[in-house]
Amino acid sequence: MTPEEFITSYETALKTQDWKVVAPLISENASVTFSNGIVHIGKENVKRAFEKNFSVIKNEKYAIENITWLIKDENFAVYVFEFNWTGIIDGKSVSGNGIGTAVLTKENATWKLLTEHLGRKSN
Template sequence: MKPQQVLKSYELALASQDWRLVEPLMHKNVCVTFSNGTFKGIEEVRTVFEENFSYIKDEQYSISKAHWAHISETEAVCLYCFSWKGIIEGEHCSGSGRGTTVLINENGCWQIITEHLGPNES
């Protein structure tokens, strides 16, 4: 799989709200930064993702405007816009922002090593 395919698979996996589909796309040393903190290692990341999945019901997640800033044989960097909508405590909610994802290729397998999500530009 190429980095672009991994990011598309990641988008679909997040939309499924099923960690079993997300985990294979993550490196064991993954680090993610969300508005509520930075989470390091696959176990911390799994915990925060599963918490988000349980909190947001019927989530729809999408990535758009992907810009691949760098792709080599061993690493790739993508900047993009993301949006989500779902139900939180019975209320329809939505959000959007900008993301940066870094992927690395180890032993012929591309995986996400870091992700940083933040607000839209003001």
Template structure:
């Protein structure tokens, strides 16, 4: 799998709202920053993702405008736009912003080790 393929699979995994699809794409030492906080390691990240999945029903998630800032045989860094929409507390909701992901090739397998999601620039 290439870094580009990994990000495509990650987008699909997030849209599925199933941790079992997201988990293999993340490094054990993953660190994720959302607007709700920073979560370190798979256990904390798992809880954060499950909370998001439980909060946003029928979520549709997409990644676009990927820019590869660094891409070599062991490290890849990409910046992108993300959008989501779903149902929160029975009401339609949506959002989006900018993301940065750092991927590493560990033992021949590409995985996300860092993700930072934030708002679009003003």
């Protein structure tokens, strides 16, 4: 799998809203910062955060786009991107978007998400 293929796999996995599908793509040392500023460190904490989102947001559609690679080598890759999502929370249609930075690391010949920082777009 290439870093580009990782992004496609990650986006597809998130769309399933099933942690068992997402988990193989996440490093044990992962850190994820959501756009609300809350930081989740360690795969177990990331799991809890993702599962909470999966339970709250129904029928979520998630897209990663406008990817810019900052560096790619044999063991690390860093990219910035835009994201957007839609879904249903408490019976109401909701949506959001923002910008992100992600760091991938190669572990046992497999690309994994080491860190992802999601933020809001400035107006």
